[in-house]
Amino acid sequence: MLRSLHAGDEAALEAFLLQQADFSMFLRSNALAAGLDYHGHALEADYVAAFEGDRIVAVAAHCWNGMVLVQAPEQVAAVARAAVAHSGRAVTGTSGPAEQVVAARTALGLDDRPTPKFGREELFALDLADLVVPAPLADGRWIARPPHDVELDLVIDWRVDFMIEALHRSAGAGLRDEAAALMELVHGRRSHWLLLDAGRPVAYSAFNARLPDIVQVGGVWVPVDLRGRGYGRAVVAGSLLDARAQGVRRSVLFAERDDAKRAYRGLGYAVVGEYGFVLFT
Numbered sequence: 001m002l003r004s005l006h007a008g009d010e011a012a013l014e015a016f017l018l019q020q021a022d023f024s025m026f027l028r029s030n031a032l033a034a035g036l037d038y039h040g041h042a043l044e045a046d047y048v049a050a051f052e053g054d055r056i057v058a059v060a061a062h063c064w065n066g067m068v069l070v071q072a073p074e075q076v077a078a079v080a081r082a083a084v085a086h087s088g089r090a091v092t093g094t095s096g097p098a099e100q101v102v103a104a105r106t107a108l109g110l111d112d113r114p115t116p117k118f119g120r121e122e123l124f125a126l127d128l129a130d131l132v133v134p135a136p137l138a139d140g141r142w143i144a145r146p147p148h149d150v151e152l153d154l155v156i157d158w159r160v161d162f163m164i165e166a167l168h169r170s171a172g173a174g175l176r177d178e179a180a181a182l183m184e185l186v187h188g189r190r191s192h193w194l195l196l197d198a199g200r201p202v203a204y205s206a207f208n209a210r211l212p213d214i215v216q217v218g219g220v221w222v223p224v225d226l227r228g229r230g231y232g233r234a235v236v237a238g239s240l241l242d243a244r245a246q247g248v249r250r251s252v253l254f255a256e257r258d259d260a261k262r263a264y265r266g267l268g269y270a271v272v273g274e275y276g277f278v279l280f281t
Contacts, residue, residue, distance in 0.1 A: 001050070001051045002048060002049070002050050002051075002075075002078060002079065002082050003048070003049065003051065004046065004047060004048050004049075004086055005036045005047035005048070005049050005059070006036050006037050007035060007036055007037055009036055009047075009049075010031065010035075010036060012049075012054065012055070012056050013027075013031060013036070013047070013049065013056060013059065014028065014031070015055075015056070016049075016055070016056035016057070016059065016071075017059070017071060020071055020073075020097070021214065022123060022125050022252045022272055022273070023071065023096065023097050023123065023273065023275065024071045025209035025211075025214070025216040025252060026069050026095060026208070026209050026216075027059065027061055027069050027071055028209070028211055029209035029210055029211055029216070030043045030044070030045060030061070030063065030069075030209070031047075032211060038064075038087070040064065041064065042064055042065075042185055043063075043064065044063070044064050045061035045062055045063040045064065045069070045087075046061065046062045046083055046086050046087040047059060047060070047061045047083065048060055048061075048079050048082040048083040048086055049079065050072070050074070050075040050078060050079055057073070057074055057075065058071070058072035058073065058074055058075040058076060058078075058079045059071050059072065059079060060072060060076075060079035060080045060082070060083040060104070061083060062083040062084050062086070062087040062089060062091070065092060066089060066090055066091055066092030066093065067091075067092055067093045067094065067095055068080055068083060068084065068091055068093070068094045068095070068104060068108070069094075069095050069096055070094065070095075070096035070097070070100045070101065070104050071096055071097070071100070072096075072100055072104075073100075076100045076103045076104055076107065077103060077104070077106075077107030078107075080094075080103075080104035080107050080108055081107055081108060084108060091108060091110065091280065092279065092280055093117075093277070093278050093279040093280055094108075094276070094277075094278045095275075095276065095277050095278070096275075096276060097273070097274070097275065097276060098120045098121075098273075098274040098275055098276035099274075099276070100276065101276025101277070101278055102276065105278060110280065113280050113281070114280065114281040115278055115279065115280055115281070116167070116168035116169060116170075116279055116280075116281055117167050117168050117277065117278065117279035118277075118278050118279075119254075119256050119275075119276065119277040119278070120274055120275075120276055121254040121255055121256045121274070121275050121276075121277060122254065122255055122256075122261065122271045122273075122274060122275070123252060123253075123254045123271065123272050123273045123274060123275040124252065124253050124254070124255060124261075124264050124265075124269035124270060124271055124272065125250065125251070125252045125269065125270065125272045126240075126250065126251045126252075126267065126268050126269045126270070127249065127250055127268075128240055128243065128244040128248060128249055128250060128251060129249070130268045131237065131240055131241070131244065131267060131268055132237075132266060132267050132268045133237050133241065134230055134233055134234045134237055134266075136197075136230070136234060137195075137234045137237055137238055137241075141197075142195055142196065142197050142231075142234050142238075143195070143196045143238075144193050144194070144195050144196075144234065144235055144237070144238020144239065144241070144242075145193060145194060145196070145238075146190055146192060146193055146194070147187065147192060147193075147194050147201075149187075151194065151201065152183060152184070152187060154201060155183050155187070155192065155194070155204060156176065156179050156180045156183045158204050158221045158223070159179040159182065159183050159219065159221070160175055160176050160179045161221065161223070162219060162221045163175060163178075163179060167279060168279075169279075186206050186208075189210075191206055191207040191208075191210060192204065192205065192206035192207070192219075192239075193205050193206070193235055193238055193239040193242070194235070195231055195234050195235035195238060197231070202222070202223075202226050202229075202231045203220075203221065203222045203226070203231035203232055203234065203235040204219070204220065204221045204222075204235060205217060205219065205220045205221075205232075205235040205236045205238075205239050206218055206219040206220075206239075207239065207243070210243075210248075212247065212248070213247070213248060213249050213250065214248065214249070214250040214251065214252065215239075215240075215243050215248050215250075215251050215252075216251070216252050216253060217236055217239065217240075217251060217252075217253040218253065220232055220235065220236060220260070222235075227259075230263075232260070232263050233263040233264075233266055233267060236253075236263075236264070236267060237267055240267075251269075252272075253269070254275040254277070
């Protein structure tokens with residue numbers, strides 16, 4: 001049976017997603033932050049699940065920003081199509097376990113649609129008790145902290161650079177507006193960090209999904225002229241130290257570039273699977 005999810009279905013959804021917690025961070029975090037009913041606000045989505053009895057066995061969510069999130073070990077085509085049909089909105093991309101993302105793209109008839117970003121990326125996980133803290137951060141030479149309000153313009157500029165390089169987006173006025181909206185959302189949730197070396201911002205990191213016990217790192221950025229100095233690794237570590245102090249016990253992230261993978265392994269992360277991330281033009 002397929003049906004849409006609404007307030008009151010939270011426990012059933014969480015029980016299902018916990019079985020694949022590392023691969024379900026966007027779904028779990030968004031559901032916790034914004035609920036299961038859609039009103040057009042940030043982080044909300046139209047959720048459709050497949051049931052066996054009263055137990056969820058697959059889910060897809062068509063989000064406020066057009067992304068389709070899937071966690072569907074079975075019936076991925078059915079729940080993806082049903083979520084998009086239920087929402088009636090355009091699809092801007094898909095995200096979830098890699099093979100499911102490929103299947104959902106096909107089921108939605110989007111195999112021929114141009115994709116500036118089509119990543120089958122390694123998913124890494126880390127128990128924060130095992131975090132390896134870079135020496136310059138541990139001894140206080142470098143400082144990691146949330147950006148101040150006056151630094152938001154810098155953060156937005158860096159996000160634009162990230163979107164062009166990592167997400168293969170085209171530069172233009174609309175891109176900065178999109179970056180600004182996202183950074184203001186993240187800033188309001190206090191879910192991002194700057195690394196400072198001698199008082200100068202040199203790197204950025206954020207949590208693109210967070211729960212009381214687990215966080216997902218995303219959007220890590222080091223300006224091109226500052227790379228190769230360990231700044232990216234350190235800003236991620238600084239964010240995780242703050243999270244650990246608040247009771248978070250685990251972190252996940254997905255990565256495509258070899259230099260980023262080396263940096264994350266240096267913090268103690270290990271590969272746990274393959275994650276899919278598709279953005280359409």
